[in-house]
Every structure is written in C-alpha cells, then in structure tokens.
Amino acid sequence: MGVAELSYVQQAFDQNWLSTVGPNLTEVENIVSEQLGLPALALASGTAGIHLGLKLLGVKPEDEVIVPSLTFVAGCNPVLYEHARPVFIDSENLSWNLDPQQLQEFLIKRAKLNRLPRVVTVAHLFGQSADLDAVIELCRRYEIPLLEDAAESLGTNYKGKPTGTIGDIGVFSFNGNKMITATAGGMLISKNLNYIDKARKWSTQSRDEDSGGLNNYIHSELGYNYRMSNVLAGIARGQLEVLEERVDQRRGVFDRYLEAFSNLEGIGPQPEASWGNHTRWLSCFLIDEKEFGSSQADIIRHLESQNIESRPVWKPLHSQPLFKDYECVGGEVAEDLNRRGICLPSSSSLTEEDQQRVIDCVKSLHRSSR
Ligand SMILES: *Cc1c(COP(=O)(O)O)cnc(C)c1O
Secondary structure, eight states: OOSSHHHHHHHHHHHTOOSSOSHHHHHHHHHHHHHHTSOEEEESOHHHHHHHHHHHTTOOTTOEEEEESSSOGGGTHHHHHTTOEEEEEOBOTTTSSBOHHHHHHHHHHHHHHTOOOSEEEEEOGGGOOOOHHHHHHHHHHHTOOEEEEOTTOTTOEETTEETTSSSSEEEEEOOTTSSSOOSSOEEEEOSOHHHHHHHHHHHBTTOBOOTTSSOOOBOSSOOOBOBOOHHHHHHHHHHHTTHHHHHHHHHHHHHHHHHHHTTOTTEEEOOOOTTBOOOOSSEEEEEOHHHHSSOHHHHHHHHHHTTOOOEESOOOGGGSGGGTTSOEEOOHHHHHHHHHEEEEOOOTTOOHHHHHHHHHHHHHTSGGGO
C-alpha cells in the first residue's frame, strides 16, 4: 500500500458512505477516465467486468466466444455463465498472447460456413500486450467485437495506447495480486457511453426508475450485485497514485533476475515485443532442461522446499478438465510455455535480500554449479 489509501478509507467511514455510492467511487472512475481517455465503471471484480462485457457485446447461449488458451480461468468462466461456448486459440512465441495467425485461419474457415464467433477476447498476459493491430484487423474484417482482458496489464501500452482502450470493451482487475489492488475490484472501460450506463444498471440489480414516485423497487431486466463499494474504491483511489512507482518496482525486480541469469545457459526471459512496454507484472522465464541441467518442475519443487513460491506459466484452458468439451485451435505453443515457463516471485515489496535467495536457489540447480 502507498500512503493515501487509509485516509481515503477513513474519509468513507467519516462521511458514512459505506455502500456502492460515494465520493471515492466517483473519484476513482474520474481518475481512470481521465488517464485513459474513456468512460469507466468500477466493479466488484475483473471477472464481473468480463461477464458484463460479454453481455454488452451480445453473447447469448450457444454463441461461440474466442478465448486465448493461455490465460487465467477467470477470463473464460463468464463465457460459461452465459451458457456460451469458448473456442480456444493458441499463443504465439513472441508475446505469449493470442496468435493472430491461428485466429485468422479459424475465422476464414468459419466465414465459409457462416458460423462466426460472437465475440473475440484477448488477454495481455503478465504485463505485456497481445499483437493488437493484427487482431483488430481481423475483428474489423469479420465485424466481430473485441473485448480486452487487461486484468494483468494495468500500466501497459500498445504502440503508445493503454491496453484496454483499443477494443470495444476493456477490463481491469484490482484483485490482491495484481499490479495495484483494492484488495478486490475491477473496472470496465469503453468508448461507448451506452455500454457504461447499461453495465452500471446491471451491476446494481437493474433497478428501474419508479415513475409513480414511490421509490418502489421495480425490475424489468436481470441484474447482478457487481458494483465496487465506496470503501474499497478508497483503496483503489490511493493505489492509482502509486501505479507508476509499482511498475518501476516490478521492472526493477525483473531486471535483477535478468542480470543474475545473463550468463546461465538454458534460462531466458519472456520476450518483450517491440509493439509496447512490458510492465513485468510477473517475472517469467523459460527453462531449457538440456541446457540448464534441471527442468522447470525441478526448479519449482526446489524453490518450494526452501519455502519460496513460484509456479508454471498458466496451464492452458484447453487442457483443463472444466473445458475438455470445447474446441481448441493449435495449442502446442501454450502447452510448451506451461511445461517450460516459470513465474518467479515478483512482488513490488520483494526485498533485494529475499530476491537474492530466489536467485541463489535457481542457480544452485544449474549444471554449472553441480
Ligand atoms: C486476475 C485475472 C482476472 C480476474 O480478475 P478478478 O479481479 O480476480 O476477478 C481475469 N483475467 C486474468 C487474465 C486475470 O489474471
């Protein structure tokens, strides 16, 4: 946490704005809107934002929705909430995000059958943007709206534009482990003000105006309890003031790993694509078992034995039991990244001393030290 968060929370208590209306909420939306240049809606989670986003873009039962296979399950669960069907697309090796080439091949086939998906979603994993121009071009050609899952990419840009602002709808997360956090929370942004107004209504149980003047609770549409509270908005408000600092800290952590591993064969970083900045929300590396002398799994287990948490790059959704019945285009790249990729401790509060312990543990498994 930075310095201002508690005072904004205190303000909410002092003024007794403890529910889903209040100055912190208004302010947090204003700040994000101003920084990104688009209307914004504060929500209870990023998952809620993706769910409302899919509904806004017209997803109905049995519709198909494009989802990158390599992502967190929250990027796909809302597709099932709507009884729609995900179609998974493999990653490309440069950014590790959705491969536009494989998306194109799929869309060409589907256009011939007149069975195009309803929505395309992309994720910007670990703080790096997907190859958006190529995706946008396909979305335009086939007239399919694009939802950007920018939960991991607050602070990231694509050719100078913030991720989340380029598609029809963008979604951020303020969950506890993200670049900045409200302990929980999310944000939906769109240039379409109509979308923001609709999502605001849906997020607070879709209450209609009571023209009878009685303050009756009248509902004509299905709604949700998805709004952020004014208390948590106070935390988000304070956190937005330290976003840049957090990005610098995460990049600092990554740079130290990079430097420490620079002479080691068999370990290399997630590449940084030329089209944007990489915030290094997580520091990810790829292990070549032959060259390194140990596998990714050996390293994760050894770190765990030293009480250091690390994990593989996301397990592809097409290999998850939950999604076993759905189609996947390709998948080998995502599987390889999951088998060889490792996310190392990356917190902005990681001390240099603790990071040195991580580095020493990783190095101790290299064939040159045995
Ligand atoms: C964290 C995350 C989400 C969900 O955000 P929550 O705020 O935790 O609901 C969605 N997609 C990706 C890629 C994420 O990492």
